[in-house]
Amino acid sequence: MEALIHWLADLLAKWSWWPFAPAPSATVVVWLVYAAITAFVIAPLAMIVLTWLERKILARIQDRIGPNRAGPFGVFQALADAIKMLTKEDITPSGVDRIAYNIAPAMAAVAAIAVFAVLPVAPGIIGTDLNIGVFYIVAIGAYGILAVLMAGWSSNNKYALLGAFRAVAQLVSYEVPMVLALITVTLVAGSMSTADIVAGQGSGWYFIAIPLTFFIFFVSNMAEVNRSPFDLLEAESELVAGFHVEYSAFKYALIMIGEYVHMLAAASFSAVFFLGGWRGPFIDWAVQTSPLLAVVMGHVYFLIKVGFMIFVLIWIRGTLPRFRIDHLLDFSWKFLTPLALLNLLVVAFVLKLFQPGTSAGIDIPAGPLSGLYLGGWGQTLGLLLGSILVVLVASAVVKAFAHRSKDAGLRAIAAAE
Amino acid sequence: MEKLLLLTPLIPIFPLLAFVIIIFGANKNNKLSAWLAIGGIGLSTLTSWLVIAGTIMGGHHVQAEGWRLPIPWMPTGEIVFNMGVGVDGFTAAMLFMVPLVCLLIFIYASEYMEGDPRYARFFAYVSLFAFGMLTLVIADNLLLLFMAWEVMGLCSYLLIGFWFEKTSAKRAGLKAFLTTRIGDVLLFAGMLILYSYTRTLTFHELFKPETLEMLSGTMMWGIPVSALISLLVFGGAVGKSAQFPLHVWLPDAMEGPTPVSALIHAATMVSAGVYLVARMLPLFAIVPDGALRWVAIIGAITAFFGATIGIAQNDIKRVLAYSTISQLGYMMIALGLGGFLAGVFHLLTHAFFKALLFLGSGSIIHAVEHGAHHVNDHHTDPQDMMNMGGLYGRMKRTAWAYFFGTAALIGIFPLAGFWSKDEILAEAWLQWQEAGFMSLPFWAWLAGTLGAFLTALYMGRQIGLVFFGKPRTEAAAHAQEPGNRMTIPLLVLAFFAATLGFINVPFIKGGWLHHFAGEVHAASHALHLEAIPFQVSVAVVSSIVALGGFFLGWAMYRNLKAGQQDPLEKMLGPVFTVLKNKYYVDELYTAIFIKPTVKLATLCAKFDYDWVINPIVNTVGRIGVVSAIISAKFDEIVIDGLGVLGTARFFKWTGKELRLTQSGQVSNYLLTIALSSLTLVGMYLFFIRM
Amino acid sequence: MQNEFLFVGVLLLVALLLPAGGLGLAWLLRPHKPNALKKTAYECGIETIGETWVQFKVSYYIYALIFVVFDVEAVFLFPWAVAYNQLPLYALLEVSIFIAILVFALAYAWRKGALKWI
């Protein structure tokens, strides 16, 4: 970002007719452009492309063809949908609470877009490198929850209200393991800054070191973005689409934008936290030789990872059936949360074991196994072993529970194993 | 040595853990709960012994100077409050007594409480109590001490009202809570003033000579700050230790289960007040003839009057309760005369023999109750001594333990009570010799000696009524000795009641305890810290008095028949009635404080209920006018017509305003709080500007 | 003021333009022909019976409650995680106690059946 600003400032300084003080305006220009791209290009594009992708991939999974009339492979289908959204009549049902009803979709969309402020896309390309980056993501998520609650409550519709309640119960339930997973990531990286977290994955992506954390994060993120198999708050067959049943036209589009942008964000941050973000072959070399090349490579690597994550999300949707709400909540509180807490403590313990004597020039207490740190790789291996240990313990506990369970089906499965 | 002392913070932790585990996990399982509680306090006892060993081995340095572990509480800017713990000789002595007595009582209770529907809860409460008491003892600062103090207050409330199905128990709990609260508020005020002057609440910093000098040199409202603080702190002790005039709650506290009476209202919690005064003694003593004098006066009054009431009670536990009040008075006498160690010594011995007596009475009650069940009698009050008699033959173990306790209490040579009570009386006697006839020490000695006589009298009466003669009811005739878990603690306590006095016998090293615990306050010169030489005359006088009193009581009541009139009542007539009614103090309080408050509250409630300007306001106003007219007639010169109107207006205004205060409306209360705070802030700003 | 946060403000303002602009554009393009039937609540075609704003189960509230507790816990754990490598080993013990107490809270809720969907 700084590099961009400097480049622009230099450019502007050369244009002598520019009437304003160059440096600050360069900052503003770069910021405005970056923000505008995020809000006006990425966000609508996310919805358009992702809906198309989803329909296409789901269709292939279900042995269909999917959209194929409008344009090659039906790519214009989604565009047509977008235009439809803009031009449809906007029905505001009688009896709604107008103020909250109108604010809610905007809030959902804005909250979803706002997390991109701390997304490191490529080396040096990040909206702003907040030192509380991870926590910022959590904080912005709070508005998403509120938007759902407001939408459901103000719609004056029982289904919407029920959907909203369920949504909020689900969101808050899965927020806890997600936050715990983020704390684990913070712990390993020693920083909440997203840029630092990417930088910290030089010696092994965190996916290798803490796969269990990745699993927890990914699953709770799926629930956070209401992806199947956690999509029951908009369960068409039960709740006629949930909290946004009364929305139509562009307000509906806003909610959809919010949802798909959220999904994109989930995939992006999964990539950032666990798949090394913009890291890939030769990127360190590129950063040293040519910043421009590094930016290009970073984008490419990053997009590949995000695309893969999105594909996985859609793939899971096409494969797994929907949870029942009690199972869904139980899964979070009785399985994921304790698991995440245990995982957090184990990771903390392993980190202390391997801690080297210095970090970023500061003397810190060295761990007993600091000799095995091996430039981070020893630690990575230790963390991996820790994860495996936690998984073994957790599966043993779950098995024991299943044996004692009153649920006959569960007992049978446990016995079969 | 210091390593052993590091165990100190663990001492209160075990009972706390027991409490938490029982409350959250084990409360469904009675046996487990009891064992958890006993195990917790048992571990505390062991740890305490290790700490005591550390203190003994640490030598004079640890015993007198103390060892401290400061644990900072939340640092707020420059203010750092300590949650620190510390050990010195005094603490170590207390650490010998508290956990051991608790342990024995817990074991006793595990049988005594059997069959109670809230058995597990009982053990949770007593564990919490033990946590409070142990924390109080090891606290090295007033703040932590106060927290523990309040924990105990809560436990006391919960345990007195443990059988809350009984209205009397419920009320007794409330009474104890509210009465001690008066003292607590005073104590807290004292702490605030102390902090505002010294910026610390840690004992060893408070007792630095320069701090004490500063406190005694500064005046507040015409008296030295140290005296003011001392009196406020003493107010706290008066409430907790049931001294006159706040003693009223203790006899009622006997509504709780007997182990509770033994634990809280005899052995440990009530002595917390004495402990506090002993701890703060340098502050009391820094101004000569200041606050200490009041401690002695209150102590003497309590010691004597407590004992007089004791002779007229029929409830076995109430007799012991008044005895406790009276004995606490002795401790206060000792402290008030500057005899730090005499008071502490009596505190320790008293804990053992009073616990013994209470547990003994508990097993008697248990036995009589058992007997009553046996004969299907549900009307006999198992606590009334008039329903007992001739129990010696039926429960020998309890009886012998009880005899030991009684002998220790009334001061028979060479049991514990003899040495400790004697030291107090000797202290008073020696000071009387110095100060002359009719001086405070003289009165203290007289009160103590008369009290000793009365103590012996009521104990003789009790022994006679309970153990001798023929059973006066069927229930008593079928009483049965309870099981081992109740009798063995009795025997252990009896052992200590008999022998504990030897730790401070003047002939051995001039009082071993003096060297061990007595030099805690060595820095303070106003106190008598050296051992008092044995006074033969005092010992002879008190022994004669005690034996005389005991045999008088025993002889009179030994053969009392059922339905016969109380011999003392025959002798004393109306005096006995006054004593029986505890000098009508409760009634007095009811008349002075409670009824008007209730009336006021009721009136206010009525006012509010109607909300419109009520005619009663006018009536109050009119009463004001009438009273004003009457008073105007009394002295027409002072009060002129304006005054009359003023009075009337005042009453009218009060009536109107007061009805707002008791409306039950949260908003009104909030408004009151806000306005009061605002007024305080305004005053503060105003005076600061000045 | 921390300059890094300025961009967040800029992004929020710009992002607000998306719903504003979009709604404005849609307002220009879309038809507006309301009628009473359209405005009814989207249900099975029959008028809603009873109050619409139904009272809901208290279970939802309890989930939110547990969430609050863990949210506050996270607030304390994040600084710990950041400062972790500068902390001595016993800090891990302290945090373990902290977490253990909260796990106890969760276990309590679980045992009391507060996590049961009735």
Next chain:
Amino acid sequence: MTIPLSWWLISATALFSIGLYGVLSNKNAIAILMGLELMLNAVNINLVAFGRHITPLEVTGQIFAIFVIAIAAAEAAVALAIIIAVYRQRTSINVEQLDSMRF
């Protein structure tokens, strides 16, 4: 230009007063609770502002603010649970009708 300390203090005082008014003048228990939260937040602003302007090198003000927030969360949880319980009993959360404490 940084904001002078007195601005923060005045703003916090105003917020506190507004919260106080809400607490004193509402008859709905939830509204009273909201007023209370405002008052707590006003205190937080003070804490952080003092910390920022008097001891900028330390984070004491923030620490206390975080503790206040934690306590506020606990308080809100319990208070709202009480309100729900009372509502269930009485079908009302009007504190004017909840005056059985006076008897």
Next chain:
Amino acid sequence: MEPFVFFIFSILTLGGALGVVTTKNLYYAALFLIMSFSGMAGYFVLLDAGFLAAVQIVVYVGAIAVLILFAIMLSRKVMTRNEPLLNRQWGLGLATAAIFFFVMLAVPLNVKWPLSNEVSSGNELVQLGLAFLGSYVIPFEVVSILLLVALIGAIILARDTSDVEVE
């Protein structure tokens, strides 16, 4: 620049607060409260306390506000009635609040604080972490106990003992 931002956040904070106490609709009051909380998060950003700003949003907006909204919806009959929320003593309350404001105004206007112009090193997060596990470790642990107690108390209070409950 900063005064302008401060002004905006003040409008959010104080305006939201005023909305909370003046609106007749409890639901709006809660929304105003959220607005006020968000403004305060802005305040904290201006005060170089970025972490605290995020805490403010996570705890207040994300958790407490949701709790309050839930509670409002649980006791919704009161909410929809739209009757005045003020009690009988509101005039007195207003006067008290106003007097309080003006009395307390004396403090910032008169007191000279020992201001410091030092600039913090920027590693506030590490400082916070060290403080929580260092000098403030007892309060840190006590917070967890407080939360535990609050949770238990709230569950016991809020749980419906009767099973008849319409979803």
